[in-house]
Amino acid sequence: MKNEYRHTKTTVSMINYHFVFCPKYQRKIYDIVGVENRFKELIAEKCKELNIEIIAIECDSDHAHLFLNCSLTLSPADIIKYLKGCTSHVIRDEFPVLRGMSSLWTRSYFVSTVGNVSSETIKKYIENQKKRV
Numbered sequence: 001m002k003n004e005y006r007h008t009k010t011t012v013s014m015i016n017y018h019f020v021f022c023p024k025y026q027r028k029i030y031d032i033v034g035v036e037n038r039f040k041e042l043i044a045e046k047c048k049e050l051n052i053e054i055i056a057i058e059c060d061s062d063h064a065h066l067f068l069n070c071s072l073t074l075s076p077a078d079i080i081k082y083l084k085g086c087t088s089h090v091i092r093d094e095f096p097v098l099r100g101m102s103s104l105w106t107r108s109y110f111v112s113t114v115g116n117v118s119s120e121t122i123k124k125y126i127e128n129q130k131k132r133v
Contacts, residue, residue, distance in 0.1 A: 006071060014115060016055065017076055019066040021084065021109040024101060028061040035095055039064065039087055046086045050074065067114070076111045084109075 005014045023029045030036045036059045047054050047068065056067040070079060088104040098104065 004069075006069075008072075011072060013072050015070045015072060016114040017066075017068050017070060017079065018112045018114050019068065019076075019080060019083075019109060020063055020111075021080065022063040022106055023104055024106050026062045027101075029091075029098065029104070030059040030064075031061045032095060032097060035091060035098075038091060038094060042087045042090055043083060046083055050079070050082060052079065080109050080111070 005012050030039070039059065040057055043057060043066065044054060046052075051071055052074070053069040054066070055069055056065070058065050066083070068079065084105045092098045092101055092104055
């Protein structure tokens with residue numbers, strides 16, 4: 001997967017987010033055979049539909065990490081809503097052991113912006129702008 005700038009007629013951007021979210025009650029759903037692969041397939045399908053690039057995706061037994069490059073038009077709240085929504089119903093339907101859950105995911109999640117350049121580098125760059133000749 002590549003991690004490149006996105007170009008439109010009027011913008012150039014690189015918006016990268018690191019998301020972490022858990023199943024309700026921190027159930028170890030990824031230990032169930034087939035759930036992790038199906039989850040990754042569903043995420044890939046939805047990301048393709050939303051024009052989101054998956055830089056990395058990994059699951060532990062009770063949480064998932066997503067590292068995504070996104071367009072300017074999607075907020076982190078919208079992204080997580082779409083991804084949780086598209087996976088919850090399908091996974092609960094396809095895996096009988098999860099059918100009894102009223103919802104698959106907690107409402108909570110972690111998100112952090114991530115870039116190719118550190119915050120310290122940007123700070124130094126901005127501070128040095130007045131010093132330029």
